[in-house]
Amino acid sequence: MAYKRILTIQDISCVGQCSLTVALPILSACGLETSILPSAVLSTHTAGFTGYTFRDLTGDMPAIKDHWKKEQLQFEAIYTGYLGSREQISYIREMFRELKTASGVTVVDPAMADNGKLYPGFDGAYVEAMVALCADADFVVPNITEACFLTGMEFKTQYDRSYIDGLLAALAEKGMSNVVLTGVSYAEGRTGVVVYEKGVYSYYEHELLPNSCHGTGDIYASALVGAMMRGKTAVQAAKIAADYTVDCIKETAKLDNHWYGAAFEPVLYKLHEYLK
Ligand code: PXL
Numbered sequence: 001m002a003y004k005r006i007l008t009i010q011d012i013s014c015v016g017q018c019s020l021t022v023a024l025p026i027l028s029a030c031g032l033e034t035s036i037l038p039s040a041v042l043s044t045h046t047a048g049f050t051g052y053t054f055r056d057l058t059g060d061m062p063a064i065k066d067h068w069k070k071e072q073l074q075f076e077a078i079y080t081g082y083l084g085s086r087e088q089i090s091y092i093r094e095m096f097r098e099l100k101t102a103s104g105v106t107v108v109d110p111a112m113a114d115n116g117k118l119y120p121g122f123d124g125a126y127v128e129a130m131v132a133l134c135a136d137a138d139f140v141v142p143n144i145t146e147a148c149f150l151t152g153m154e155f156k157t158q159y160d161r162s163y164i165d166g167l168l169a170a171l172a173e174k175g176m177s178n179v180v181l182t183g184v185s186y187a188e189g190r191t192g193v194v195v196y197e198k199g200v201y202s203y204y205e206h207e208l209l210p211n212s213c214h215g216t217g218d219i220y221a222s223a224l225v226g227a228m229m230r231g232k233t234a235v236q237a238a239k240i241a242a243d244y245t246v247d248c249i250k251e252t253a254k255l256d257n258h259w260y261g262a263a264f265e266p267v268l269y270k271l272h273e274y275l276k
Pocket of ligand 1: 011013018042044045046082111119214215216217218
């Protein structure tokens with residue numbers, strides 16, 4: 001197995017099982033050397049906790065990038081999640097250009113919105129910068145809410161295949177031609193993920209569990225990137241990541257009052273098996 005070095009850029013939410021505290025163990029479990037660039041440090045994530053601290057690390061980014069360049073460090077993938085500011089997006093776009101190997105892959109999870117709404121602290125200017133970052137990426141991994149913000153399309157909870165085709169066409173129009181669209185449900189009690197790669201549509205459907213957990217988008221994107229870097233196609237990786245995310249949600253359902261994140265650790269061994 002090729003041993004690859006990847007970089008993931010997202011926040012450290014000290015408590016809350018999301019972003020780097022999820023991405024780092026999952027990518028490591030996939031057998032990848034995982035370098036990190038924290039975009040911000042928060043005491044907890046912003047979904048359900050109140051009074052959290054927030055330290056934006058944008059100011060550290062230029063010197064970190066310059067140091068890595070001086071050391072001639074490069075990455076076979078750069079994968080971004082929740083970011084700390086609109087300003088840091090321009091540094092990250094420079095990193096895509098300057099710190100990726102010639103065959104390297106860039107993946108953007110535009111982690112900024114869910115259930116029809118932007119997360120606290122994000123606004124239209126942030127969305128605009130995120131559109132530019134997504135257009136630079138080889139793959140984007142939005143949920144339907146994020147795809148709507150990226151394209152200006154109306155958010156719907158009831159839809160059919162033509163609505164999803166419209167979203168994919170609008171994303172392609174903005175320069176995002178390889179898309180893994182999560183949370184796409186065409187039937188009651190079912191959900192799934194669409195992979196749209198250079199105009200070819202595929203859909204992997206699985207059960208919709210009654211309990212939803214925070215942080216599953218980060219688990220999904222991390223497992224997807226991990227599997228792709230292990231040589232799986234986008235369609236294979238999308239299925240592996242979906243099966244693993246379902247395992248995590250089922251594991252969380254066994255717990256009382258575990259509302260803030262998903263118990264991804266006890267089933268990490270399953271991801272390892274799916275990659276065999
Ligand atoms: O899971 C996405 C995420 C990551 N990081 C922070 C968040 C959220 C979603 O709310 O608040 C800080």
